[in-house]
Amino acid sequence: MAAATVAVLALTAAAGCSGSSLDDSTAKTDNVITIGLIWPKTEPYKSLGDDMAEGWDLYLALHGGKLGGHTITTVTADEGNDEATARNSARKLLDADKADVLVGTASAVPSVAIAPEVTKRKVPFIGTGGRPSTLADISYVWHTSWLSRETGAAVAPYLAQTVKGPVYAIGPDYQGGKDQMGGFTDAFAKAGGKLANPDGATAWTPFPGTKDYKPFLAKVRSSGAKAVYCFYAGGDAVQFVKDYRDSGLGNIPLYGAGFLTEGDALTAEAGTADGIYTVLNYAPTVPGSANAAFVQDFQAKYSKAPTLYNVTAWDAALLLDQAIAAAGPAPTGASINAAIAKIGQLNSPRGLWRFNANHEPDDQFFLRQVKFDGRARGNVVITTLNPQS
């Protein structure tokens, strides 16, 4: 009996030893890279996260599941709709799954919770959604997407020039919304534009949880606005656009950050979105061979037109493909991060871009309009805007 116990213990110990040494050797010879993905599985931004996962999956599928010559293991976790969920997911991916890189977030706010976690552990975080202005230390933070203040700032001078009269500003009351709208109103004032809002400031709607925007929209007509500029995304965008039509504001042009009519939101809005102008750094009709190939591959796999959310995640994979290849024979979080800093231009579907000093793309923004050609409804590029950084 005792002998048997000793034998079992010895076996277990041997198995344990060989197991751990096997793990080590696997890491050194095959160099499997673990990438943690954090996208929302919760409203209001769930559809954004689903789109991002598609873009990521497409890149990996077209590249044999490898980035930079190394096999990739992905582990996913929920972004939720609050900072705590995203922070816990990041910690779980970093500590339990030993992720070498984190990719993710649809909402801007969680990047603030994730940034200190990755920086402490010297693991790069590739953001695919907005980045709030409150994020200070970006040494391990890179965004293939946009800065929250950037979208509105890109279209503000255009609206100040073309709209003959004051513009009504309205957005959701949280950090992401404040950055999006603040970026617009500051650049708009600088360009000589005048807000129609009676108190000269953006009208805020409670976030999350506003189910009816009509009470807020009832104030637009009496403000004398000649146009409205807003920021809403996901399920909120669908409700806002529907309520805008129901409020009889159809003859006041609606402008918004591109998220208003992007992806699943546009599908759900259907005809209520026709004619809406939005600003974003992508549209499926962007010229260039990289976009043409991307759109073709994307449609072959998913039978629909791609969105910016597909592209930011695709670009995250494209970036990591090059960075991991340049990070030495046994890439670590720190060496991948150092390699990202040296990456030159990326041949993205939205055009060639490189990181600027803010660790985010130096790219073009487009003014787009929702059009229905009798078969499909999409965001069509009207003009190219010059981004204001």
Added chain:
Amino acid sequence: MSTLASYAVTALGGLAYGLLLFVLAAGLALIVGVMNVMNLAHGASYLAGTYLAYLLTDGTLASLGIAVLAGITVAGLGGAALSVLMRPLKGHTEQAVVTLGLGFIAAWIFTRVSGGTTLVPPRPAILDGHLSVAGHGYPVYHLSFIAVAAMLAAAMHAILHHSLTGIRLRAAVDDPQMADATGLSAARIRTAALAVGTVLAVTAGVLGAPVLSPGPGVDSTVLTLSLIVLILAGPGVRIRNLLIAAISVGMIQTLGVITFPTLASFSLLLAVIAALIIRGRHGLQAVATA
């Protein structure tokens, strides 16, 4: 004029929301009154109705009619089944926990099946669009909803106060033992109350889907608001009190957010606390006899 019109349009929104809550709260009042327990699956019943509307309506009035009939059938059977399930549970807390659990499970399944996004059910084509007054629009569907819900309130008042069924029901609510002694089957009335209460919640969901669209969290929102209406309306199934309470809550939820935007998230609870304290001081008598 224009500001006045903007408030008028918002007040219409408050009326529509209030009447939606009225139909829900009346159903809950029936269940609470007869069973003497909170049916915490009531919000999930509303959600079920909104998803039925999303699945079955295609922009025609006929499809909306089919959705309403399907809702009534599903809700009637569901309510009766719930009554059977509740029978062995004697304590109020047990019943509350079981219904809350069932509500959570149902809501989780809806979220799973629908993909967890906010869905927009199509409105019947002839009720689509909006009426404009002084540049302020209001959807025709919402106006029709107000009319239908108002008629429902009138019908419920007539049934509860002027028909034999209603009198029996109120008897069973007010004094179950006495009603039992006079030969009314309390068990049968209880099953009927649960079925009718659930039918009201699901119908509110089918017709109210374009007013308050299906999505995650909608079940707890409407459950909380119906409970608030119930508490404000006081004990028993009194249509007038329920109507006043529901419309007040609807008005605070819509007019409140534009009048005091910074208080938006808790203006309703401030009003409820104030109303309950004032009522507490004046005694329950005044409200109960109102």
